[in-house]
Amino acid sequence: xxxxxxxxxxxxxxxxxxxxxxxxxxxxxxxxxxxxxxxxxxxxxxxxxxxxxxxxxxxxxxxxxxxxxxxxxxxxxxxxxxxxxxxxxxxxxxxxxxxxxxxxxxxxxxxxxxxxxxxxxxxxxxxxxxxxxxx
Amino acid sequence: xxxxxxxxxxxxxxxxxxxxxxxxxxxxxxxxxxxxxxxxxxxxxxxxxxxxxxxxxxxxxxxxxxxxxxxxxxxxxxxxxxxxxxxxxxxxxxxxxxxxxxxxxxxxxxxxxxxxxxxxxxxxxxxxxxxxxxxxxxxxxxxxxxxxxxxxxxxxxxxxxxxxxxxxxxxxxxxxxxxxxxxxxxxxxxxxxxxxxxxxxxxxxxxxxxxxxxxxxxxxxxxxxxxxxxxxxxxxxxxxxxxxxxxxxxxxxxxxxxxxxxxxxxxxxxxxxxxxxxxxxxxxxxxxxxxxxxxxxxxxxxxxxxxxxxxxxxxxxxxxxxxxxxxxxxxxxxxxxxxxxxxxxxxxxx
Numbered sequence: 173x174x175x176x177x178x179x180x181x182x183x184x185x186x187x188x189x190x191x192x193x194x195x196x197x198x199x200x201x202x203x204x205x206x207x208x209x210x211x212x213x214x215x216x217x218x219x220x221x222x223x224x225x226x227x228x229x230x231x232x233x234x235x236x237x238x239x240x241x242x243x244x245x246x247x248x249x250x251x252x253x254x255x256x257x258x259x260x261x262x263x264x265x266x267x268x269x270x271x272x273x274x275x276x277x278x279x280x281x282x283x284x285x286x287x288x289x290x291x292x293x294x295x296x297x298x299x300x301x302x303x304x305x306x307x
Numbered sequence: 308x309x310x311x312x313x314x315x316x317x318x319x320x321x322x323x324x325x326x327x328x329x330x331x332x333x334x335x336x337x338x339x340x341x342x343x344x345x346x347x348x349x350x351x352x353x354x355x356x357x358x359x360x361x362x363x364x365x366x367x368x369x370x371x372x373x374x375x376x377x378x379x380x381x382x383x384x385x386x387x388x389x390x391x392x393x394x395x396x397x398x399x400x401x402x403x404x405x406x407x408x409x410x411x412x413x414x415x416x417x418x419x420x421x422x423x424x425x426x427x428x429x430x431x432x433x434x435x436x437x438x439x440x441x442x443x444x445x446x447x448x449x450x451x452x453x454x455x456x457x458x459x460x461x462x463x464x465x466x467x468x469x470x471x472x473x474x475x476x477x478x479x480x481x482x483x484x485x486x487x488x489x490x491x492x493x494x495x496x497x498x499x500x501x502x503x504x505x506x507x508x509x510x511x512x513x514x515x516x517x518x519x520x521x522x523x524x525x526x527x528x529x530x531x532x533x534x535x536x537x538x539x540x541x542x543x544x545x546x547x548x549x550x551x552x553x554x555x556x557x558x559x560x561x562x563x564x565x566x567x568x569x570x571x572x573x574x575x576x577x578x579x580x581x582x583x584x585x586x587x588x589x590x591x592x593x594x595x596x597x598x599x600x601x602x603x604x605x606x607x608x609x610x611x612x613x614x615x616x617x618x619x620x621x622x623x624x625x626x627x628x629x630x631x632x633x634x635x636x637x638x639x640x641x642x643x644x645x646x647x648x649x650x651x652x653x654x655x656x657x
Contacts, residue, residue, distance in 0.1 A: 221342055223344075224341055224342050224343055266439045267439055273535075273536055274535060276537070278537055278538075280528070280537055281536065281537035282349075282536070282537065283536075284349050286344060286347070286348070286349065289344045291342055291349060301526065301528075301542070302526045302527060302528040302539065302542055303506055303515075303519070303525045303526050303527060304351075304506060304508055304513055304525075304527055304528065305527070305528035305529070305530055305536075305537050305539050306511060306513050306527055306528070306529055306530060306550045306551065306552045306587065307511050307530035307536065307552055307554065307556075307557065
């Protein structure tokens with residue numbers, strides 16, 4: 173027969189395990205967001221960095237209208253984001269490699285404007301196929 | 308009394324749940340991701356561990372000092388100084404970085420019988436493949452410049468660490484080796500700092516330290532040489548290895564309907580015209596991988612296979628003009644051929 177003390181003990185065990193599991197998860201989620209910018213975990217996120225600083229994060233999967241981002245600096249660049257894709261539309265840098273790279277749509281893809289020091293990269297938080305591509 | 312014992316036991320049990328949860332999430336989520344623009348390219352680092360931030364910053368600093376030494380675009384670099392003074396009688400005392408790269412370069416030049424040659428500088432400059440205005444030189448101009456290209460002519464004293472280019476107009480180009488050296492130096496910093504898991508990409512030279520935090524190998528895609536950036540023809544599962552690819556698609560220009568790529572064959576003065584369109588080297592030294600990917604790309608399939616037989620712990624993936632993918636035997640079980648385009652054939656034998 174269960175005594176009063178046994179029931180309290182059981183409750184403590186169950187609560188303890190549940191809270192451990194729960195807080196464990198909470199921890200993981202908040203830690204993965206070191207930059208403090210909220211990210212949607214589902215789908216593909218485009219990260220735009222200039223001089224290694226994140227200037228924009230856009231969830232391409234949930235984007236429903238075309239977005240134009242103008243970046244000033246020594247050279248000017250225009251980035252266009254649409255549902256599921258993003259690219260350098262224009263840049264007044266000399267080689268235009270960034271524009272020639274075209275649309276990015278797959279996680280892991282990268283477009284770089286070296287003269288402008290701007291990078292766009294696509295990330296998927298879950299089930300990413302590869303960690304990087306050598307070229 | 309009995310209840311107390313159980314309570315104490317339970318306390319430890321629950322505490323261990325918390326602690327376990329903590330350490331786990333630290334390992335896989337405590338990471339730093341940095342991109343920097345150095346050595347004329349983009350450097351990406353993803354470093355795991357509690358010291359990740361400081362290691363990443365040390366690496367950036369180290370790469371800056373390598374760049375200041377070896378860049379052709381910085382007029383005050385040691386290398387620019389050496390190049391502008393070729394033909395002069397004076398010898399230069401070189402620092403350890405340049406000494407290390409020079410001795411490695413000499414080794415790979417000999418090994419590849421000149422298919423890799425760091426004195427290719429004047430030709431690279433003439434073609435201008437890395438400038439906004441590339442052009443096709445005349446054959447007579449190429450013949451003239453070929454006289455300056457010869458790694459054997461370098462006067463290099465490993466004891467005194469002095470260095471001289473004897474012919475006026477000679478130029479060293481570290482373009483096919485400096486990033487590999489820098490990748491090795493970056494990894495040295497990681498190892499010294501006790502980093503157990505890291506992915507470092509120096510403009511295409513990839514080095515992975517350890518496994519991923521979940522203890523599975525890193526998955527590296529090998530670029531499909533005829534598709535857009537980021538499309539791969541297969542995935543390599545590796546840990547503690549470097550992967551470097553040389554291909555005819557990285558940089559090229561088109562003139563009168565002809566496509567000219569950026570890897571100049573030091574023996575002909577023209578863009579390399581072997582049967583390969585891409586050569587990937589997998590090993591544990593990135594400087595070797597960098598030099599060998601260029602050397603094998605220039606040498607072609609059969610000669611490269613022979614060369615690799617002489618080397619220990621060096622593996623490769625070769626892609627030929629007729630779209631066949633060859634891979635060395637040791638690497639086969641770590642490679643998943645995944646060709647979305649359906650254009651390539653995987654050659655499992657030979």
